[in-house]
Amino acid sequence: MVLIIAESQKGQFKKSAFEAVTYGYKTAQAMGSTCAALVLGEAANAGDLGKYGAGAVYQITDAALQQFDSQVYTAAIAEAVKQLGADVVVLNHSSTGKSLLGRLAARLHAGSVAGVNTVPTVSGGFRVKKSVFSGKAIAEYEVNSPVKVLSLTGNAIQPEVVGAAVSVSALQVSLPAPKVKVKEVIREEGHVPLPEAELVVSAGRGMKGPENWGIVEELAGVLGATTACSRPVADVGWRPHHEHVGQTGIAIRPNLYIAIGISGAIQHLAGVNNSKTIVVINKDPEAPFFKAADYGVQGDLFEVVPKLTAAFRRFKEQQ
């Protein structure tokens, strides 16, 4: 059985949960196996995971799961794996999933692959691919343990509805008391977090100063995109650190990445080169970012960006 762990936040499933179920369903098909989903804690409409291909949905509700502690979550998942006889576990490659993948591998003596982005092949061994060297290469892994654990890169596969909702079965497990106490969670509300964003508008030093960011925010607003920035801009405090994408910041893989006034240093590219489509706006025709771009606009960003915003607005009105 392929068991996917469906992540939720404040009782609502994230899109990544549906991506994981679709991935689990396709993996199960490749293996001639079945797919089930495990929900940890309270989540509304858990049975809806069936629509994306979970043949069964299991839920563990325990007070110890109200806050995230990797030891408690690992104990819950490991117990479910045993009770259900799962042989492939799929997590999201998120802050939560990454904190659990290694623990589960150690606990279950399971081979692991972190950040997979293709469905495994099983003829001649269990093989699955992931991006390595910060997007500069692809590695195919062979996993040869009876139990395997994978974390799925966000936006690598789109959720597909293949069936109907199913009923939810409660699993009884005994869990240790949490040792990590969560004192506070501070979230930027109102937009999609960068690692999950499909559309990202990002700007760099070419903006000349933080007071000029209005045109970037307006473009992002029209598109429904999340804003990001380059490292120098975060380092001098023009923009908050959680917007910094690149090698030492956040690595993202949106469908569309619009880079405004960013030269495209290799450290920046390392965090964004898995984007499906890259648009670069820069007045310097020699900016290295143009080599990594699908579409480029050479020109003064203070002229180009408002015109691009206006064009998107016209497009939206016609839709």
Added chain:
Amino acid sequence: MKLLVCVSKTPDTTSRIAFSSDGAQFDANGVQYIMNPYDEWYALVRALELKEAHGGTVTLINVGTESNDQVIRKGLAIGADNAVRVNCDPQSSLFVAKQIAEYARKENFDIVFCGKETIDYNSSEVGAMVAEFLDLPYVSFASKLDVSGQTATAARDIEGGTEMVEVELPLVVSAAKGMAEQRIPNMQGIMMAKRKPLDVIDPVPFDELSTPVQYTLPPAKKTVQLFNADQMDELVRLLHEEAKVI
């Protein structure tokens, strides 16, 4: 305080990435190696700061071959007291974590530090694995870490925000940007590093359960299509009809 910092050797960010013609091996020709930046800039430096504030020792551990000694010596030059290298050529995170955990178990460290990921395999696995082997709490993606008595407080980077946590020592922590500022080793540090102990120990037997078997380079990008500021409607049309991203 007894602190252990796990350090990895990785190709420099600017290295050209290439493989053997059959795609089975990484081609190390002409590759410049460095200490993994998250291990060096954040994990190691924060460990040194905690030692400076509270007293204690900072030990480095690396799982790898003799060619890693140069990177380990750099960690000693930055200020670690001693180092251990588990002498082997590992293929998987689980193998590496098992070796680190076996050493750490005997030494009773207060905090085991890792970088949040290595910049070659980008897996983020070793810290969680070490924590599980040692049955310790794990605080991942910490951009801040403070210790007062036996209690650690940390800020974790989570999607779209920050989680503030509190946990009793001992623990395993993975270090993200913000935890500390990079330190450049000075001449005195480099000289002293040559005399600091670097013990080489044998690995414990452990199976490789997950190994990279085939490498490929991503397909080359098509040449960029260029526009000027007056062609934005055309660009938007292509994003919709050709790229299909809006």
